[in-house]
Amino acid sequence: MKKVLIAVDYNPHSEIVVQQGYELAKTMDAQICLVHVLAEVHYYGMNYPAFMGYEGYNEMQVDIEISSQLRKVAEDFLKTAADHLNDPAVTTHLAEGNTASALLDYAEEWQADLIVMGTHSHSVLEKVLMGTTASHVLEKTKVPVYMVPVKD
Numbered sequence: 001m002k003k004v005l006i007a008v009d010y011n012p013h014s015e016i017v018v019q020q021g022y023e024l025a026k027t028m029d030a031q032i033c034l035v036h037v038l039a040e041v042h043y044y045g046m047n048y049p050a051f052m053g054y055e056g057y058n059e060m061q062v063d064i065e066i067s068s069q070l071r072k073v074a075e076d077f078l079k080t081a082a083d084h085l086n087d088p089a090v091t092t093h094l095a096e097g098n099t100a101s102a103l104l105d106y107a108e109e110w111q112a113d114l115i116v117m118g119t120h121s122h123s124v125l126e127k128v129l130m131g132t133t134a135s136h137v138l139e140k141t142k143v144p145v146y147m148v149p150v151k152d
Contacts, residue, residue, distance in 0.1 A: 004112065006018055034093070035092070037097065037102040039098070099136075103117070117134060119147050
């Protein structure tokens with residue numbers, strides 16, 4: 001295994017995932033890439049027409065400034081996470097879209113040999129209704145996945 005992709009999100013437990021993924025990758029002398037997925041950026045800046053009596057939105061367009069700010073925050077987050085490892089060989093990638101799909105797409109594009117990600121504690125109802133990113137990745141992956149359990 002020569003390429004390890006480590007998925008990070010804004011959960012403070014990501015530090016555990018990154019550290020364990022990094023240590024594993026170093027034992028294999030593998031390239032390391034930290035990846036973060038910015039979920040459906042256009043939803044954050046969407047201006048909707050009035051609906052259900054609510055007049056808060058008035059035009060149907062994407063606010064480019066908000067999208068740019070969200071990307072900047074995510075890029076800063078990734079850079080800080082990579083700098084925390086104090087290893088200039090670690091690269092980063094910011095993806096956008098559905099988290100599981102974007103992770104899998106980039107894993108294929110980058111030709112990752114292993115995906116490292118955390119499994120967050122979710123309620124049973126939440127898992128039944130929505131599933132989890134981890135379960136979606138496991139269902140569709142073409143490469144091994146190393147799951148790091150992180151719970152509150």
